[in-house]
Amino acid sequence: MASLLGFFCTILVAGVLSMNPQVADASNEFKVGENGVWQEPNANDTQIYNQWAAHNRFRVGDSLYFEYKEDSVLVVDKWGYFHCNSSKPISTFNDGKTLIKLDRPELFYFISGAQKHCKNGQRMIINVLALHPTPETPPAIAVPPQAYMMESPSPSPNSNSGVSVTVTLIPIVLALATITFLSMTN
Structure with missing residues (x-):
């Protein structure tokens, strides 16, 4: 029985x-840029980073990996992004290999710390969507x-x-x- x-x-x-x-839908790590390097774009590719971002879907829990030399990555507000203003960044990274965890759904703004690089297109807006579904x-x-x-x-x-x-x-x-x-x- x-x-x-x-x-x-x-x-x-x-x-x-x-x-x-x-x-299950796992979090992703995105290597930033078409060629995987965060650098000043060519004169004819000033929108390359935003075009790259538009071709990807970012969710809370994902990460961005920036690889660069003699440069920096700044997380800024909307005004700082559109004016390439690095005077009041939210976060500053300059170690050459930066991993940034996307921890909330919103727009994130990234610029190069070198104003000339930013004005030439080394900046990017990332739209982070809601959480990945988690398996029970x-x-x-x-x-x-x-x-x-x-x-x-x-x-x-x-x-x-x-x-x-x-x-x-x-x-x-x-x-x-x-x-x-x-x-x-x-």
Whole structure:
């Protein structure tokens, strides 16, 4: 009887898990620029960085990798971007290899610390979108019979609400056990 109950519970848990599959979408690291180097563009390529940014989709959790020599990367506000003003940067990097984590959905503005480079097109706007979906960690299948519980996303019209509902499988398991027990005793 115990093995039969365990079998039913395993089938039930596996069935519930298969009804709501999640697809993992991992964060990405983007090497900035067409050729992967942050440098002053050619005179005829003044929009190269914004064109590169427009061809990529950035989400919270992604990172930008800047590789450069004898230059810098400044995170600035909108005014600093459009005026190539490096006097009040939000952040300054000058180590030659900079990794910047995109930690919130918004527009980010990047310029070279060399004003001439910025005016010649070494600047970029990145539009960061909402978080990547994260996979749920499914509960282990081999759970002791008295602890059959799992978490499942809320059946909400807004799938990004982040709300979850705990579904208790104990009543279902007890009903199956009762039916099995009654059928075996008759």
